[in-house]
Amino acid sequence: MKFTYTLILVIFAVLNLSAQGNRFIYEYQFRIDSTKTDSLKKEFVNLDIFPTKSYFYGQARFAEDSINNASIIEQRKSTPNSISTSSYTEEWNIQYYIEKFYPDFKINWFTNIEQTHMIVEEKPVIKWNIFPETKKIENYNCQKATTKFGGRTWEAWFSKDLPFPDGPYKFYGLPGLIVKLEDKTKSHQFLLKGNKKLMPENHSWDYITALQKEAKNEFEEVKVSPAQYKKLFMSYKNDPAKDIKLDLANPNNSMTVNTGDGKKLTNNAEIIKYFEESLARKYKLENNQLELNLHRK
Known part of the structure; x- marks a missing residue:
């Protein structure tokens, strides 16, 4: 109708x-x-x-x-x-x-x-x-x-x-x-x-x-189409810690991470491994987004 x-x-x-x-x-x-x-x-x-x-x-x-x-x-x-x-x-x-x-x-x-x-x-x-x-x-x-x-x-x-x-x-x-x-x-x-x-x-x-x-707290936002969004989402799903890797690749950057079990991580390799594992779990568990077609192959 x-x-x-x-x-x-x-x-x-x-x-x-x-x-x-x-x-x-x-x-x-x-x-x-x-x-x-x-x-x-x-x-x-x-x-x-x-x-x-x-x-x-x-x-x-x-x-x-x-x-x-x-x-x-x-x-x-x-x-x-x-x-x-x-x-x-x-x-x-x-x-x-x-x-x-x-x-x-x-x-x-x-x-x-x-x-x-x-x-x-x-x-x-x-x-x-x-x-x-x-x-x-x-x-x-x-x-x-x-x-x-x-x-x-x-x-x-x-x-x-x-x-x-x-x-x-x-x-x-x-x-x-x-x-x-x-x-x-x-x-x-x-x-x-x-x-x-x-x-x-x-x-x-x-x-x-x-x-x-x-x-003066604005985010730099990138204008994208839905297809570009989906491509970016899938790339993060395949490599969820890529932002952390880019940050730590800069010799002027350092990072300290306090984990949920009380550990303090300062070694770059350990930090990257921690984020790879924790973010991979996140993407596995958050599998039921409202728009399925934008978050699945």
């Missing part, structure tokens, strides 16, 4: 009435290791919708980046030659953020593979099959739709009560906001848990970008 562009234009007319934006909060459950069927992790993510774009990002990383960049700004004022930051990455898993532009839904996916930071520029074509089946989810009147994306089959429930043709992650294009979304294996599930109008004091990801510039 298809819907017309007239409907999309009407939706964007409604969207522009809310110039300050709307925040939709999703509970995201996902299984990192496909072999552990009972190992779903949970994280809350925001979809902030504005008249010309939207941002999708993890709440925990947003909070940490806000604190770290604000701290760097203050440290540069008082001790410009001595900067320290803290990281609690074990508390969040959504390391990327996604920027969608309206009305053509061009996407910038800001992500990284080890020490390489990238902007993956794309415009995914998502073809939906819309069904007459309806039900109530989280107090919204919802309708069923399905699609294939990222090497997975997805079932979505959207609500025309929320007139936004957007959704979590890179999904878009339905005549209403996606309230619930899950893949066929149920290893990636999004459920809308709340929403609110955004006020000027409710920061979105453009706030992080501004902080990074002020703190």
